[in-house]
Amino acid sequence: TPSPRLRRIMQSLVTHLHAFVTDVELTEDEWAKAIEILTATGHITDDKRQEFILWSDTLGVSMLVDALAHPAPDGATESTILGPFYVPGSPLRPLGSSMAEQEAGTPAHIFGQVRGLDGKPIAGAELDVWQNGDNRLYAVQDPDAPEFHLRGRFRTDDDGRFSFWAVRPVPYAIPDDGPVGKMLNATARHPWRAAHVHLVVKAPGYRSLTTHIFDAESDYLDSDTVFAVKESLCLSFTEHGADDPGRPEHVTGPWVSLD
Numbered sequence: 365t366p367s368p369r370l371r372r373i374m375q376s377l378v379t380h381l382h383a384f385v386t387d388v389e390l391t392e393d394e395w396a397k398a399i400e401i402l403t404a405t406g407h408i409t410d411d412k413r414q415e416f417i418l419w420s421d422t423l424g425v426s427m428l429v430d431a432l433a434h435p436a437p438d439g440a441t442e443s444t445i446l447g448p449f450y451v452p453g454s455p456l457r458p459l460g461s462s463m464a465e466q467e468a469g470t471p472a473h474i475f476g477q478v479r480g481l482d483g484k485p486i487a488g489a490e491l492d493v494w495q496n497g498d499n500r501l502y503a504v505q506d507p508d509a510p511e512f513h514l515r516g517r518f519r520t521d522d523d524g525r526f527s528f529w530a531v532r533p534v535p536y537a538i539p540d541d542g543p544v545g546k547m548l549n550a551t552a553r554h555p556w557r558a559a560h561v562h563l564v565v566k567a568p569g570y571r572s573l574t575t576h577i578f579d580a581e582s583d584y585l586d587s588d589t590v591f592a593v594k595e596s597l598c599l600s601f602t603e604h605g606a607d608d609p610g611r612p613e614h615v616t617g618p619w620v621s622l623d
């Protein structure tokens with residue numbers, strides 16, 4: 365059945381597409397090339413590699429759709445991109461435990477409190493967390509990593525507090541061996557994302573929040589290739605020596621924490 369909403373979307377898309385073609389005076393060769401690029405995108409896209417999401421992300425569309433869908437009310441933590449490496453079904457881990465199932469970089473203590481807009485702590489909120497290791501790979505991309513390495517779900521305690529061990533994140537290049545990589549290269553852009561840890565926070569009766577913690581000292585904060593950095597999400601890690609108190613037994617060298 366015809367959809368009035370789809371008609372409105374298609375009419376606007378055609379209007380803007382024609383304006384764009386007119387604006388840049390697109391040539392026949394350039395349009396043929398564009399169709400070639402779209403065809404190549406379809407050919408390398410499968411379950412493991414969603415090249416069209418890379419287009420959406422690197423052209424800033426994902427962040428714009430997110431901004432329209434999730435305006436952050438005053439006092440709320442801001443949202444950012446989900447990215448292609450989220451995998452549902454991470455194990456529920458005890459508070460205070462580590463998501464690193466093998467050596468993956470400098471241990472990082474991450475902790476905080478989940479609160480509602482009224483400032484009241486939310487007990488039993490769930491944090492679903494994932495990140496890459498110092499080899500830059502997420503476990504889903506790394507055949508040598510255990511399935512649940514650097515992934516985990518944590519539930520807040522009665523005071524809404526959470527605490528877990530991750531590793532200090534490192535910058536990461538989005539897959540750049542396909543059509544999107546060629547576009548980045550040909551337009552003098554780089555494929556790097558600023559160092560970050562992903563989290564989705566959920567609690568019954570509340571809207572869920574998809575966001576990142578960015579390392580405030582990372583490279584690429586002002587040129588993240590998918591435009592996902594927001595200043596309020598950039599947090600500073602404090603560096604600790606191997607012997608600083610407050611580290612658990614599994615930490616044997618230098619570490620960092622979010623305080």
Ligand code: DHB
Pocket residue numbers: 417418421422445446447448449536538539557590
């Ligand atoms: C991430 C990776 C991507 O390739 C992308 O397009 C968006 C986000 C990420 O690792 O967070």
Ligand code: FE
Pocket residue numbers: 447449560562
């Ligand atoms: Fe990421």
